[in-house]
Amino acid sequence: MSSSRWARALTPFRIVVIGYVLILVAVMILAPVLAPADPLAQNVTKRLTVPLTDGYILGADELGRDILSRLMYGARVELFIALGATLASMVLGTIIGLLGGYFGGLVETLTMRVIVDVILAFPPIILALLAVTLYGPGPGTLIVVMGVLFAPTFARITYGQTLSVKREEYVEAAIAFGAKTVTTMFRVVLPNASAPTIVRFSLTVAAAILLESGLSYLGLGVVPPTPSWGSMVAQGSRYLSSSPHVLLVPGGVVVLTILAFGVLGDALRDVLDPKEKRRS
């Protein structure tokens, strides 16, 4: 039963996508070994070299730096921030949602109404900009801010799941048999409420990359000279008419990566969350 679900979820396209994600993770860890050149090494004579010439596989930017190497080091920063922020928001959001859903009443008002609704009252990027104004740009600020920003998504998912799982008779049985509250919450309710959270993890990584690259594009995310995908796109936009590859290459990588995490999320949903499955 579940093996056929795996088989159906893993289409050839999705296998390619998962391969891409694995390569990204490898690059994130091994960038210094894999990168063909120093991402910060400038060579003014080679500025704006087009891809596949003079040993520049993906070309060179306006300062003659190797774009492929910069992308690899960029992946490092990008994924570190995105994964860190998503992990933080998942832990935070799951706890908030579990507390709100399990206890209800005043706890619910405090968690789901006050904390979650206040965070959701801002478009994410706006709250991020407010934080950057106050605390300055950089990976630390980004992880903390995005961890807070994306927590409501996880909180709402866990909250909804907790509410419905809590009505199941096996949870009532645990309570009535005198299981400790912590046991009931974390050993009985949480495992049965977590499938959509795992699906959401992948989608949130995509959203975090989207937001981080946007902030870096504005020059308010990762601070130069550290290479980041968003700032590479921003630099590229200045040479759009003469050398579009300086923008299109990093832009393409951003799109592919976000797309990959989105598709990975869809695949996970088909495997883990059969309720969401559409066809009977």
Add this chain to the structure above:
Amino acid sequence: MFAFIVTRVAVGAGLVLLVLTLIFAALHLVPGDPAVLLLSRGDGTAPSQAAVDALRGQLGLNQPLVAQYWNFLIGVVTGDLGTSFRTHEAVVASIAGRLPRTLELVVFATLLSIAVGIPLGTLAARRRGAVDTTISTLTSIGVALPVFVFGSVLVLAFSIWLGWLPAGGFTAWNQDPVAHLKGLILPGVALAVGFSAIIARMTRSSVQEVMNQDWVRTAKSFGLSPFRVLRRHVLRNALTPIVTVVGLGFGVLLGSTVLVERVFNYPGLSSLLVESVSTRDYPVVQGIVIVIAVMFISINIVVDVLYGFLDPRVRR
């Protein structure tokens, strides 16, 4: 119904108060002197004592915290959001000059997204197979496209290569209406692509879910025509979650204008926000964040009330 609306508005007002408190706390409750925080350049050099004192006076930081909070709330209610560090203009005036341009862009993009997303999603839900797969693939890509990348590609294609539309900038309506509208197209499309994909996805899953409901089978069993079943018993019911997505998405679009206005060099509210963040012009940043949050909350109230109109079960 009246009580329902009053409740929603009251909840919204409470939320605004909480949001204002959060914004106040973000500056005033962090460890250290807010004036030092605002003046620091991030390079480790301490700002001069004179500058700090001047700023403390200007922001009223020497008053007790409760008084500061009270003055802050009164200021917001009376429309006094302080003056810019940079231009020394009233923040409210700067916002008022920029807000309509951004709103115009967002409304245009929203309408465009609805017009594209709902029919596309309905089509995908009704026709399975190749049509569904194609639309689903397109929406997956649409959701993944960052506006600043897609916007740049639009500029490359339609203004640099084809030369049909301006690469950016802004022309006032009373100066040249045609140029004004032309200037809206690319940024509007850039904003709409992701949003219409989200609406299409929501429509698809919502329509599919409603199509499996018992009352649709009932309607069929009484011999209603397929079109009538679709319009009255599927789409009408599928609308409620779509309205929520549109309401939330409107707010997200407000956020996305931050990037789009940069790409297209469009002098709206969001570009003012980015400039102010870059120059650490805190009063302006704070003012804009407040305005956007209040707008966002208001839209959510409207959505909630609409929800009540659409679904009699939630009216109470």
Add this chain to the structure above:
Amino acid sequence: MSHPLLSIRELSVDFETAEGWKPVTHGVSLDIVAGQTLALVGESGSGKSVTAMSVLALLPLHTRRRGSILFTGEDLLCVPDKRLQQIRGRDIAMIFQEPMTALNPVYTIGRQLIEVIQSHRQLSTAAAKERALELLRSVNIPEPEKKFDHYPHQLSGGQRQRAMIAMAVSSEPKLLIADEPTTAIDVTVQVEILDLILELQSRLGMAVLIITHNMGVVADIADRVVVMRNGRVVEEGGVEDVFVRPREAYTRELLAAVPYLGRAEKFLGGLEPGLAVTESTTGDMTTTVPVLELTGARISYPGSWRKAGFQAVHGVDLTIERGEIVGLVGESGSGKSTIGRAVLGLLPLAGGTLKVHGTDVSHGTRALARQRRGTVSMVFQDPASSLNPRRTIAQAITDPLRWQGIQLRGMALRERAMELLEQVRISGSWADRYPHELSGGQRQRVGIARAIAIEPMLMVADEPTSALDVSVQASVLELFLELQRSYGFSCLFISHDLSVVEALANRVIVLQKGVVIEQGSTRDVLQRPQAEYTRQLIAAAPVPDPTVQQQRRQARTTG
């Protein structure tokens, strides 16, 4: 026999699955004569609903029908969609099991009626409204003018089903297909709905195809019966023949498994409800302490700032002595499950006292649960949700022992699990399976094993068999009774089914709207009821006997 109105011939329905076409029914044939009532009965998975849905092509996508369905000479499997649309609702109409979801929640009853009326007749909206009101009156909806503007969620279950019936008869169809029309409805309302269907049938001269799993309903209204099992027709005949002289073994087994109110001695192999334990508890000196004592109990569901709470139980007194099974019966909204939940500590008491074996546990929910440890246990209603899907059945059974700190070591737990599984007659080799691999009856057995694991003094059983097929219900109840006799626990048995309670309980408490209407020994209450409401309940409980049902119907219409 006269010419059939509807004739299903060799109908096979297949569902498309990932593994290819999977047959659901195999060559089903049946005939319905004009004006007649045919009951299609069977347990879950028999294919009865699929057969009924096939008639108007209302099956889900990815299904295939073969054979023929002749309606007044026309094969409905071959007619074009346009023609099918004309037949639907005008010549053949349907009503469904769950009127809450079968009606569109966003339109008023009146609007949905008008839509159906206008779909088959050219009528002005005013005329259609007139007709709609007339229909609402004919199905005996109180205050039809007011209910016309109500949304489905504002009506009671019975009223919704009446509105549904009004829609169905709006074009005076030749055939009404009713798919489990009273399954989601209380017995006293069920009688009224069935009466209404029969009355409309004779007034409009329509044929009725009723799909049901309830043999009492069949005996009540059917002229002819078709028994289905595993997608095949097992037996067909007149209602008298099938009930009195069933030809097939399966039909006989099915009928034997149906509890018959007033004939409890034939049910469950004549096993008596358990007082047998009193001798085995001679060591206990405090023989007079009741296991459960509720005095003046009031129980409310807490409200929130936007939803007012409401009180479900108003001052109930209830006592259960050692080794006694007490049946708590009532319809939906009577508060019977609420009392069960309060006894388990899942709901606090708003007033009164609750004593478990002499200890007052009325206040403080958390401490309450501790107090009850090792004393109170439970079996739930829904086999699909009573077991944690992420625990194997061996783990599920022994979890309560770990939670209560009675038994913590792995090997001992395992041994105990095996022992318990054996007692509920499930093979030990199944110990490491997960609940979804088990059938509903097996899951309910596992639930019982979990409940007796802590050797409770009191068992709360909330409708433990109402989600099961009758044949499974009988074997589960038999097992339950055996275990009760060997373990000697007392039991609060909550049920809506009087015939089950009669077979199981020593005493009965009848509850209505949170108030005790009547209580006493099972025999007294069910054979010599004092309260009018108890008499109504007994009269409405369907029994699988066409003759008795006919007499009752006559009594109702003349009285």
